[in-house]
Amino acid sequence: MERPIGIFDSGVGGLTVAAAIKKVLPGESFIYFGDTQHAPYGDKSAETITRYSENITRFLLSQNCKAIVIACNSASAVAYSTLVQKFPQTVILNVIDPVVEFVATVTRGKVGIIATRATIQSGIYEKKLLQLNPKMEVVSAATPLLAPLIEEGFMHTDISQGAIREYLDDSKFNGLSTLILGCTHYPLIEREIQHFFGEKVSVVDSPELVARKLGKTLAENNLKNPATVADYRFYLSEKTTAFSSVARMFFGEGINLTEQRI
Amino acid sequence: MERPIGIFDSGVGGLTVAAAIKKVLPGESFIYFGDTQHAPYGDKSAETITRYSENITRFLLSQNCKAIVIACNSASAVAYSTLVQKFPQTVILNVIDPVVEFVATVTRGKVGIIATRATIQSGIYEKKLLQLNPKMEVVSAATPLLAPLIEEGFMHTDISQGAIREYLDDSKFNGLSTLILGCTHYPLIEREIQHFFGEKVSVVDSPELVARKLGKTLAENNLKNPATVADYRFYLSEKTTAFSSVARMFFGEGINLTEQRI
Structure with missing residues (x-):
């Protein structure tokens, strides 16, 4: 077995990233950690989110992971720099930079961001977008109930x-041309969000952008897996119905799902 | 000014208890602390909830409060005994015991409890109800999205x-005769819950039971306030629209609302 990629999130959200990795990099195995016991992260303090993220990263590295994908925007916003500092030998990706790079270079017009309270309060999307494109018009809104309702399985x-x-339904979104789903849970209700705005707004597919960036980074670091068969393992800090059902939807009935406290 | 009562919750939920105290004990002043920055408590660990509860209790005691009402079921379930231990000189009430005493002695038939994950996982209602009435049939369900959706102002x-x-809509609730709203947020959607079950299920009004128990306890400890005019102050760890609007609904437009980190 080649070394797997480690992916983590507070719960089901990061499965959208894992699914994109499976599609874009079919030869790569991964270990997914869903911290369902502590979900949602979006209303927790930066210190708490960072502590959980460190513990999970340690667990994933103990499982011989060759790279870590923080498949959670709240953790990417508040814990990424600490993880990079604490694990300097490890390739670590967050879910924010690939989206910011894409949006700042490719899109035109008004950009909206919806995310958890932790991510919005960090101001990280605005800061990074304006660094790359100082003239960009950016609006944002915290939508804190969306992640827990997805975690509860109440999509559609x-x-x-x-x-x-x-x-x-807020006037600040008038004239929007691009919407960033700043939470990895939100692609699970992307169709409903797209339906609300209609075709004039382009909703950015973050998981695919993250998967492509991961492929590039693995290649740069000589970490690409030559295998053609991949293995997927799932660890949960607490089993939940929503997690099992979303994981089965993306990865089939026979998934390997283990409860693991951190 | 006579000494006030200290009341706290993770956010708006405890306002239902504060409103009942105003109605049942109109001469008593209170200071309310809503820990909106850390709401909801229901999905946090027992250690975290206990730490917040201790900090808030210290703040309320620094404001000369004569008694503390833990107006939050999650904190009552996991932090009450620690608070009693750490503040042995202080009269401390939780929101669970008055309800359990009432239900175990007064009601007949199958009893249901809905509450946050923290409260349900503690098993405290079942344990206490069965201690007082070992033959009681008790069913329970965690309903973790209800508190955050109320905190977001999405009632009705x-x-x-x-x-x-x-x-x-779960068969375990078939034949229910009494429903305990095991979260102080839930009275804010009591009418909708009552409407769902219809008149055959009696929904217990916990805030009023807590207020009556408080009146009795203050009298026993010679702490009753002879005043006829009361003063209400509200502290929030983070201002939110839902809090202001629920607080104004219960206590009028001119309320005294201060942001206070703990």
């Missing part, structure tokens, strides 16, 4: 549709 | 109605 219900309407 | 919307339906 009155609940998700009602919450999308309550949060996004 | 498709979102709250959808979530109630998703959680409560």
